[in-house]
Amino acid sequence: MIRLLPTTTASYVDLKLNLSPLLHTALSRCYFGAVLLLFVVPPVFWPVSYFLAEMLVFEWQQIYHFYLRQQGPLRLYSDGNIRWHDQAGNMVAVKLVTRWLVVLSVAHDRNQWLIICHDSCDNIQYRQLKMMLHLRLLIPNTAVNKP
Structure with missing residues (x-):
């Protein structure tokens, strides 16, 4: 009997960021x-x-x-769009991914960095984020700042 492992079919990651x-x-x-x-x-x-x-x-x-100000609900879509504090934005680049920290460059109301520490959200959510970044399922939108 063959057992199949569950796979991720979602095209986004939901995070609830808290103070780390x-x-x-x-x-x-x-x-x-x-x-x-x-x-x-x-x-x-x-x-x-x-x-x-x-x-x-x-x-x-x-x-x-x-x-x-970085606390609150965050949704990262696979096409590089984000929904943060009920406002749309774009993920420009993935700057750093480690076991303890993920740093994203984000074009939101103001260009800024998004720092996600492993203890600032749920462990399962952080693992999903790292998995999607590792598998390159979350693609940064590089055409955001280009003329």
């Missing part, structure tokens, strides 16, 4: 370490270090708010 604790912790630790390194200088340079540390904290806030 690992990515948030990694970003926070990197910025905190950079701020601490600024104060390992002679006391004469502390005013400059204080100014640079304040700029780093401000940049960390901006990146954190950018990352918070």
Whole structure:
């Protein structure tokens, strides 16, 4: 008796993106370490270090708010179109696919990066995304930014 394995017939991947604790912790630790390194200088340079540390904290806030806006429902279609926050867009390129992280270049209301960490969505959804990217079933639309 031959047993057939179930196959994927869907032409899209549904994801529900949440805040990734690992990515948030990694970003926070990197910025905190950079701020601490600024104060390992002679006391004469502390005013400059204080100014640079304040700029780093401000940049960390901006990146954190950018990352918070990436939460919500996401649907990636096989032709490169996306549906994100109930708005249409296009996937421009697949920049990075690893076991823990997927980075996509997206043309949405504003051109931006879409960072999907393995703990920011359900394990099954993340595996489906990686499988479809690995099998090249999700094709980026490269004609988005061309004249």
